[in-house]
Amino acid sequence: MAKNLKVKIKNTQLAQALQLDKLKKKKAASVKKKVASEPPAPEVKPVKGEEKEKVEEVVSPPEATPAAAPTPAPEKPAEPVRERGRAIIIKKGPPPSKDKPPVAKTPVQRKDRAVAEKSKGTPAPPKTTRRPASFKDFRDVKPQRKSGGPHRGFDSRDRMGLRVGDDDKWRRRRQKGRREGQEDLTIRPSNLTVRLPISVKDLASEMKLKASQLIAKLFLQGIAATINDYLDDETTVQLLGHEFKCEIAIDTSEEERIKITAKTVREEIQETDLELLTFRPPVVTFMGHVDHGKTSLIDAIRKSTLTSGEAGAITQHIGAFKCHSAVGDITILDTPGHEAFSAMRARGASVTDLVVLVIAGDEGIRDQTIEAINQAKEASVPILVAINKSDKPGFNTENIYRELSEQEHLPEARGGTTITVNCSAVSGEGIQNLLEMLSLQSEVLELKANKESRARGSVIESAMHKGLGSMATVLVQNGTLRTGDCLVFDIDWARVKTMHDEQGKSLLEAPPSTPVKVTGISGLPEAGSEFITVASEKEAREISAVRQKEHTHKLHQKGRRGIEGLLEKKAEVEKKILHVMLRADVQGSLEALKQSLEKIHSDKAEVNIVSSEVGQISESDVELAGASGAVIMGFHTKVESHAEGLINQKKVTVKLHDIIYHAIDEVKSLMRDLLDKLPEENETGEAEVKAVFKSSHLGLIAGCQITDGLIKRSHHARLVRDGEVIWKGMFASLKRGKEDVKEVSKGVECGILLQNFSDIKEGDLIQAYEITYLEQEL
CATH class of the missing domain: 2.40.30.10 (Translation factors)
Known part of the structure; x- marks a missing residue:
């Protein structure tokens, strides 16, 4: 109906326009006829647009009348004739008298006429005449476009009904084509300094480019990136700059600031003045195959009962102890022997001064024994071999000597340099000899540290304490750690609130080679990470925040795949996925369990670790498991009392284990259950x-x-x-x-x-x- 109404309105306008056009032509014809019958008028110049201000006006001579007689009123001027924007103004005067000769006609301008009228005091404003309507005076009844858009007038296409809706689009396309054809006058930098990591969007902004241009170049280099992805590879960023003739330099000032120092602990000690260095106790790590008697041997040295507290009679945590013996103080690190705790053994080898390789005399060298030898070799740490279980009937030292020679560790008994000691953790045989050998080796190594310098060391283990919060077992390697010091770990920071030794005794300071438990940490630092003391809490917070941001970027980049990764993902056969949530008592055990599950390779099923945290199983964990359909695996941990009812309500599967290989077998069984029979x-x-x-x-x-x-x-x-x-x-x-x-x-x-x-x-x-x-x- 609206369309019909619009057509009717247009038809009405056209009819009115045609009628006015006829009237205009009729008037123009009558004017021409009238002018033709009269004597020829003086020549008048045509007037255009801006020249209308200077209009020539022809005035005929007045009749001879007395001076006092009033001037007769002028007749109504004739209608002007318009021809395509030009106007001819004709002023008709009284007919010339026959008695007097004609007066010369001079053009009078409007300005002169205004001055003359003003002098006479008789204002005579010119009478405006209404010009006839034109087709251009009519506008479409449609609402006009908003200001700022392209103006569209009423033209012949509107009169004939030929305008279509695509005209404006066509006009915009032409304008866009003109813009694209124009030369880009943007001035791009030829030299640039950026700080890594930097997003594709920010790099494009610095280089005065479109992000799509950088993304296309990255794609050609085999990197599938989006506008919000971060670039952290120096070579990639510089290659991008080379593609667009821009030399990019990398700003490393921030990295140097958050690194605090580029020196290792050993390099820092070596550069210290000899007068400031003092002797420190040796750090000794006991390593070897599972169930070869490492913890039992430590019990015999410390005269304690550590083995009774371990599930399955095997060590599943790394322990740090200060031992006072007849030959001096010794710091002992006990590492697990199970294959799942390889990372723990590697951490122990990296912070130790001596490695005691425990071998069962009735079994010989096994897989984890060989792994421990290689880890000690990589860390350049000397090895002392303790041949344990000398009280057993199958004890055979000759077999051990032969196997050690095959591993390039020739015993002293066979003319080599590797010290071997026969001992028994049960009877105590050879324990004193082992301690004397450790003391002798530490004297040869000349172990020293600077007590007065800032504290530096390594994290042995970290856990979440129910009353104290985040707690970390650290080993001070240089300097002295005191209560109230501000520390920076890998991505966490701390102001030391309390320090305790392995027996729970409170300490105010910890000299070099001292293992202590520290509280007041912002998070759970990773086992194996280093810590260093800084001047203030503000500095510690700032450095931790920057490191945390970089860590987030690295995780994001790790999850992003390149072109090859995307193709591999597309070609992957659909697998059954077991969603698992891991909860453990300490960071090291959690890391060991996570690595063991990631090593389970199968073409039919895979494990997806939804989350891995330290602590007890809480209500929020159960809620997350119910929403994601995950199985909760608890290792050396418990379920909080108020979360037990929610487990039955959400129908969540919870598996608790104290022995790591039982937990691994449980996960494998759950993966098999997912597969079709x-x-x-x-x-x-x-x-x-x-x-x-x-x-x-x-x-x-x-x-x-x-x-x-x-x-x-x-x-x-x-x-x-x-x-x-x-x-x-x-x-x-x-x-x-x-x-x-x-x-x-x-x-x-x-x-x-x-x-x-x-x-x-x-x-x-x-x-x-x-x-x-x-x-x-x-």
Whole structure:
């Protein structure tokens, strides 16, 4: 209806315009006729646009009248004639008198006329005339465009109804084409200094480019990046600059500030004046295969009972102790021997001065023993071999010597340099000799440190204490750590609130080679990370914040795949995924469990670790597991009392373990349960069709003879014809005579009715089989 109304309005406007056009032509014709009948008028210049201000006006000479007589009023001027923007103004005066000669006609300008009228005191404003309407005066009834947009006037296309809606789009396309054709006058820098990591968006802004240009260049380099991804590789950033003729320099001032110092602990000690250095106790790490008696040997040295507190009688945490012996103080680190705790053993080897390699004399060198030898070799730490279990009947030192020689550690007893000590943790035999050898080795190494310098050291273990919060076991390697000091760890910071030794005794300061438990940490520092003392808490917070930001960027970049990774992901076969949440008592155990689960490789299933944290299993953990469908694996931890009811409500699976290889086996079992069972057909019997009978109630019945095995009504059936299986299904009925039977054995004739199948012929074979479902292997 609106469309029809619009058409009617347009038609009305066109009719009015045509009528006005006729009137205009009629008036113009009458004016021309009138002018033609009169004497020729003086020449008048045409006036255009801005020249209308200077309009020439022709004035005829006045008639001879007395001076006092009033001037006759001028007649109404004739209508002007318009021709395409030009106007001719004609002023008609009284006819010339025959008695007097004509006066010369001079043009009078409007300005002169205004001055003359003003002098006479008789104002005579010019009378404005209404010009006839034109087609250009009409506007479309549509609402006009808002200011700022392209102006569209009423033209011939509107009069003829030829305007379409795409005109404006076409006009915009032309304007866009003109803009694209214009030369880019942006001035791009030829030299640039940036700080890594930097996002693609920020780098494009610095280089005065579009982000899409950088993304295209990165794609050609095999890097799939988005506008918000960060670039942290110096070579990649400089190559991008080279592509656009811009030399990019990397600003490393911030990295140097947050690094605090580029020197290692040993380099710092070596550069210290000899007068400031004092002797410190040796740090000794006991390493070896699982169940070879490492912790029992430490118990014998410390005269303690550490082994009684370990689940499964195996060490699953790294321990740090200060031992006071007859030959002096010794700091002992006890490492787990299980293969899952490889990272713990590596940390122990990296912070130690001596490695005591414990080998069971009745078993010899095993896998973890070889791994411990290699880790000590990588850390350039001397090895002292303790051949344990000398009280057992199968103790054989010659076998140990031979295996050590194969590992390039020739014993002193065979002319080599490796010290070996025969001992027994049970009887105490050789313990004193072992301590004397450790003291002798430490004197040879000349272990020194500067007590007066700022404290530096390493994190041995970290855990979440229920009353004290984040707690870390640290080993001071240089300087003295005091209560109230501000520390910076990897991405965490701390103001030391309390310090305790392994027996829970409170300490105010910790000199070099002292293991202590520290509280007041902002988070849980990773085991193996270093710490250093800084001047103030403000500095510690700032450095920690910058490191935390960089750590987040690294995690983001680690999860991002390149072009090859995207293609591999597309080509991956769909796997079954087991979602797992890990909770452990300490950071080291959590790390060991996580690494062990990540090592489970399978083409059919994989483990997705939703979250891994230290502490007890809380209500929020149960909520997250219920939402993600994950299984909660707890290692050496418990479920909070108020979270137990929520576990049943959310139907969440929680598995608690104290021994790490039991937890790993549990995860493997859960992964196998996700896989579809494989059906296996076991043939139980076979029958040959001798004849086919029709029954009005049952249909076709096959008269058969059992040629092999046993056929039961509950078995599955298949029909074989000419060596091909043409049907599979179930038995509907088995008959002997007129009686229904449950099973038929070999050599017996029977009637067989197949379920929903009647195409049976003589000579067909009917086979019976059972289906068993087998569990897949990973």
